[in-house]
Amino acid sequence: MSDSKKQFIVIDGNELSFEDGETVLQVAARAEIEIPTLCWDPRLEPAGACRMCLVEVEGARLMQPACSYKAASGMVVRTQTDKVRRNQQFIVALHQADTVQTREEAESNEPSKLWSHADLYGTAGPWPAVEQVRADRPLDDNRFIQYRPEHCILCSLCTRYCDQVEAVSAISLAGRGATTTISTADRVALTDSTCELCGGCVDVCPTGAMSDKPALLWGKPEKELEKVQTTCNFCGVGCQIQLNVDREANRVVKVTAPDPGTTVNDGNTCVKGRFANDFVHHEERLTTPLVRGDDGGLHPATWDEALDRAAQGLIRIAEQHGPDSLAFVSSSRCTGEENYLVQKMARAAFRTHNVHQCAAT
Numbered sequence: 328m329s330d331s332k333k334q335f336i337v338i339d340g341n342e343l344s345f346e347d348g349e350t351v352l353q354v355a356a357r358a359e360i361e362i363p364t365l366c367w368d369p370r371l372e373p374a375g376a377c378r379m380c381l382v383e384v385e386g387a388r389l390m391q392p393a394c395s396y397k398a399a400s401g402m403v404v405r406t407q408t409d410k411v412r413r414n415q416q417f418i419v420a421l422h423q424a425d426t427v428q429t430r431e432e433a434e435s436n437e438p439s440k441l442w443s444h445a446d447l448y449g450t451a452g453p454w455p456a457v458e459q460v461r462a463d464r465p466l467d468d469n470r471f472i473q474y475r476p477e478h479c480i481l482c483s484l485c486t487r488y489c490d491q492v493e494a495v496s497a498i499s500l501a502g503r504g505a506t507t508t509i510s511t512a513d514r515v516a517l518t519d520s521t522c523e524l525c526g527g528c529v530d531v532c533p534t535g536a537m538s539d540k541p542a543l544l545w546g547k548p549e550k551e552l553e554k555v556q557t558t559c560n561f562c563g564v565g566c567q568i569q570l571n572v573d574r575e576a577n578r579v580v581k582v583t584a585p586d587p588g589t590t591v592n593d594g595n596t597c598v599k600g601r602f603a604n605d606f607v608h609h610e611e612r613l614t615t616p617l618v619r620g621d622d623g624g625l626h627p628a629t630w631d632e633a634l635d636r637a638a639q640g641l642i643r644i645a646e647q648h649g650p651d652s653l654a655f656v657s658s659s660r661c662t663g664e665e666n667y668l669v670q671k672m673a674r675a676a677f678r679t680h681n682v683h684q685c686a687a688t
Contacts, residue, residue: 659686
């Protein structure tokens with residue numbers, strides 16, 4: 328696009344170009360102009376539910392939600408006025424009154440974006456907590472995800488993620504007025520619904536209403552855990568995950584996903600990548616290679632010793648019975664490159680086409 332056809336919007340005195348369809352929030356984010364949000368995620372269609380991102384637009388009678396308000400050529404936007412700041416403080420105070428939580432309760436598991444905003448932008452409160460009417464829902468009748476309705480601000484991030492990213496629509500907004508809550512169809516448990524227990528609702532929740540149940544029971548907030556980024560080993564996609572480690576106990580407490588847009592899995596995980604980490608600390612987990620000794624028992628060995636023993640056994644069988652007496656079976660948990668090497672070893676090194684992989688890819 329030539330400069331003569333570029334469209335420009337002015338945000339806080341900065342003239343910024345934009346593409347058709349972009350929102351004020353998207354243009355501001357690209358220019359590193361901070362506009363706070365609670366209900367926005369780059370993977371989802373904006374809902375404008377939290378009202379945290381209201382900005383002043385020249386010529387508009389009311390403030391507008393930056394997350395859903397489309398940029399227009401010549402538009403002038405202000406994000407740092409007294410009116411905008413008062414709204415931010417007012418919205419934070421309203422949500423805090425609605426969640427009926429102290430900071431310790433809010434951050435007992437995941438970090439609370441709501442309390443972070445209170446630190447950054449201030450609050451018009453504290454106000455008395457409203458009577459809680461969103462209790463007694465069946466979402467926590469499972470091993471992995473705990474729903475704490477008293478922490479919920481109805482931002483709808485979890486329900487929109489479930490619908491637009493996972494495409495299973497297991498949870499939705501239910502009820503009317505003050506009794507609106509997050510629930511499943513017919514109020515069945517998550518395990519009886521279409522839920523895939525991916526944990527995405529936990530990641531996007533800005534208040535900790537959706538929580539990782541095993542981590543919640545462990546009793547240490549996420550801010551006290553060390554994050555170690557690694558590659559999930561349950562399939563060959565190569566999803567990046569963050570192990571949240573309690574260094575004092577030398578234990579993986581939970582798994583979280585990196586930020587959206589930074590890795591191949593775009594901030595998403597499956598149920599195995601998210602919750603199937605008990606094997607790391609299982610008492611029967613093998614931590615060293617074992618080879619069979621003359622006594623018939625298995626004994627610890629080095630990797631070189633174990634690999635040499637395996638190679639010698641394969642060569643002996645091939646020499647005695649021919650190459651087609653061997654078969655190689657790889658795993659869908661290996662990467663594409665690793666599976667390529669397995670078939671290369673079978674065909675080039677041992678001269679057999681008896682090679683398979685359980686995913687047949």
